[in-house]
Amino acid sequence: MCQLLGMNANVPTDVMFSFAGLATRADEHRDGFGIAFFEDRGLRHFIDHHGARTSPVAELVKRYPIKSDNVVAHIRKATQGRVALENTHPFVRELWGRYWVFAHNGDLKGFMPPLHGAFRPVGGTDSEHAFCWLMQELAKAHAGVPSIDELSCTLRELLPLPARHGSFNLLLSNGQALWAHCSTQLHVLERAHPFGAATLADEDLSVDFAAHTTPQDRVAIVATTPLTQGERWQAMQPGEMRVLLGGRTVAAGPCSWVRG
Amino acid sequence: MCQLLGMNANVPTDVMFSFAGLATRADEHRDGFGIAFFEDRGLRHFIDHHGARTSPVAELVKRYPIKSDNVVAHIRKATQGRVALENTHPFVRELWGRYWVFAHNGDLKGFMPPLHGAFRPVGGTDSEHAFCWLMQELAKAHAGVPSIDELSCTLRELLPLPARHGSFNLLLSNGQALWAHCSTQLHVLERAHPFGAATLADEDLSVDFAAHTTPQDRVAIVATTPLTQGERWQAMQPGEMRVLLGGRTVAAGPCSWVRG
Numbered sequence: 035m036c037q038l039l040g041m042n043a044n045v046p047t048d049v050m051f052s053f054a055g056l057a058t059r060a061d062e063h064r065d066g067f068g069i070a071f072f073e074d075r076g077l078r079h080f081i082d083h084h085g086a087r088t089s090p091v092a093e094l095v096k097r098y099p100i101k102s103d104n105v106v107a108h109i110r111k112a113t114q115g116r117v118a119l120e121n122t123h124p125f126v127r128e129l130w131g132r133y134w135v136f137a138h139n140g141d142l143k144g145f146m147p148p149l150h151g152a153f154r155p156v157g158g159t160d161s162e163h164a165f166c167w168l169m170q171e172l173a174k175a176h177a178g179v180p181s182i183d184e185l186s187c188t189l190r191e192l193l194p195l196p197a198r199h200g201s202f203n204l205l206l207s208n209g210q211a212l213w214a215h216c217s218t219q220l221h222v223l224e225r226a227h228p229f230g231a232a233t234l235a236d237e238d239l240s241v242d243f244a245a246h247t248t249p250q251d252r253v254a255i256v257a258t259t260p261l262t263q264g265e266r267w268q269a270m271q272p273g274e275m276r277v278l279l280g281g282r283t284v285a286a287g288p289c290s291w292v293r294g
Numbered sequence: 295m296c297q298l299l300g301m302n303a304n305v306p307t308d309v310m311f312s313f314a315g316l317a318t319r320a321d322e323h324r325d326g327f328g329i330a331f332f333e334d335r336g337l338r339h340f341i342d343h344h345g346a347r348t349s350p351v352a353e354l355v356k357r358y359p360i361k362s363d364n365v366v367a368h369i370r371k372a373t374q375g376r377v378a379l380e381n382t383h384p385f386v387r388e389l390w391g392r393y394w395v396f397a398h399n400g401d402l403k404g405f406m407p408p409l410h411g412a413f414r415p416v417g418g419t420d421s422e423h424a425f426c427w428l429m430q431e432l433a434k435a436h437a438g439v440p441s442i443d444e445l446s447c448t449l450r451e452l453l454p455l456p457a458r459h460g461s462f463n464l465l466l467s468n469g470q471a472l473w474a475h476c477s478t479q480l481h482v483l484e485r486a487h488p489f490g491a492a493t494l495a496d497e498d499l500s501v502d503f504a505a506h507t508t509p510q511d512r513v514a515i516v517a518t519t520p521l522t523q524g525e526r527w528q529a530m531q532p533g534e535m536r537v538l539l540g541g542r543t544v545a546a547g548p549c550s551w552v553r554g
Contacts, residue, residue, distance in 0.1 A: 073379045075378075075379075075380040075416050075417065076341075076380035076381075076416070076417070077379070077380075078342075078351075078379065079339055080340075081336075081338065090357065093354075094350060094351065094353075094354040097350065098350045118333075118334065118335075118336055119333045119334070119336025119337070119338065120334065120335040120336035120337075126386075127388060128387060128413065128414065128416060129414075130414060131415060131416050132416060133416055151412070152413075152433070153388065153412075154388065154389075154390060154391035155391060156336070156391050156393055157335065157336070
């Protein structure tokens with residue numbers, strides 16, 4: 035199974051990934067990985083269709099403490115589409131002068147809506163097709179640049195449609211907020227000051243909460259499975275969508291304008 | 295001045311960049327760098343708004359022999375837009391299910407055409423605005439996916455417009471061809487079998503021509519200034535556009551359908 039990892043923080047936070055654990059633990063994760071780090075509106079996008087254990091790109095990400103407020107990462111087990119760079123998550127598009135990053139865990143069967151807008155898949159995965167459809171529908175739903183509330187309402191309408199066609203665990207970010215949708219499996223951890231054990235760490239992901247934190251700092255982590263023991267990881271429910279903004283879950287809505 | 299480097303080859307070719315030379319030679323190149331490598335339809339995109347001398351990303355690119363058939367690279371001296379990740383070339387957009395990569399050397403004064411299409415700048419540079427306009431106009435000019443010939447004809451019509459507003463040396467690639475437009479300074483070198491001295495190299499760029507080449511192999515390099523001595527670098531003329539395909543310059547056109 036693919037692994038999703040996301041982070042949303044209210045101040046740029048160091049995230050360091052070690053692929054050693056994931057690669058050792060799960061031999062099936064040989065079909066590539068990718069990580070996108072937002073730095074304000076800018077984006078660093080590292081992908082490799084070679085396994086995380088041997089990739090020089092993984093080595094870089096492991097050693098380079100990039101400060102980011104929104105991170106989306108994916109370790110791939112190919113189920114649809116051949117193992118190739120163009121099929122490696124996360125995918126990136128631009129909409130309304132913002133980069134949008136999308137990573138998906140699961141399979142969609144027969145979800146091939148027509149793409150009549152400005153977004154077309156480059157590779158051959160069901161995931162990228164669904165992402166292009168999502169961007170197209172967001173673009174159609176809003177004449178101008180929408181607020182996070184408005185985006186969240188639209189996403190709440192849209193995400194159940196592909197989800198009917200299979201499992202649709204996903205992470206989506208535009209550098210402001212991180213949207214997480216659970217279809218079968220996704221967990222959320224929200225951390226705030228004081229940062230207890232100082233570091234959240236397993237073999238795969240460490241976030242340095244301790245260094246230079248202030249009482250105002252908040253960080254939220256989303257992962258397929260909990261990365262630590264003894265912390266309050268919340269299992270998301272099938273069909274649940276979370277909006278993470280400023281390092282915490284925020285309510286999406288009110289969405290009356292959608293129904294009206 | 296910014297430095298442009300591009301490569302187009304008929305088989306995936308190793309390109310290795312050493313930023314040591316550029317960084318030492320030109321102290322003004324402290325405002326970031328970026329490199330995009332196509333691997334078939336897929337794209338690796340490395341950018342950093344830190345100088346190439348100190349960047350871990352530069353270190354990776356220097357050590358990782360990525361095989362690519364189309365490369366676009368840029369070392370930045372900021373003239374417009376603040377030094378930030380979102381202002382770092384090359385820029386990437388998707389059109390017709392292909393990634394498009396754009397890097398620009400020069401300044402455009404007062405070229406701010408309306409962007410009414412699907413492409414908006416994320417950062418604040420004149421370059422990214424011009425790129426978004428170019429993508430918009432390409433999208434408008436072709437109902438379906440155009441051929442390289444058709445694209446070249448459209449580009450030949452479009453590129454003179456921004457070029458009237460300043461200097462517009464640029465590299466553009468969709469992973470199939472590399473288009474180079476010279477406004478003030480750009481040089482091209484085309485190499486074919488037998489690959490004489492085996493390696494084209496200076497402190498900044500080395501392309502391994504010797505390893506595993508066959509008589510059919512061809513590579514074209516485009517650079518702001520010639521990278522080697524004693525080779526047949528051709529200075530492009532102001533206003534000239536080159537279409538590099540399969541490692542050599544090809545004719546663009548006939549373009550009668552544009553005039554018709």
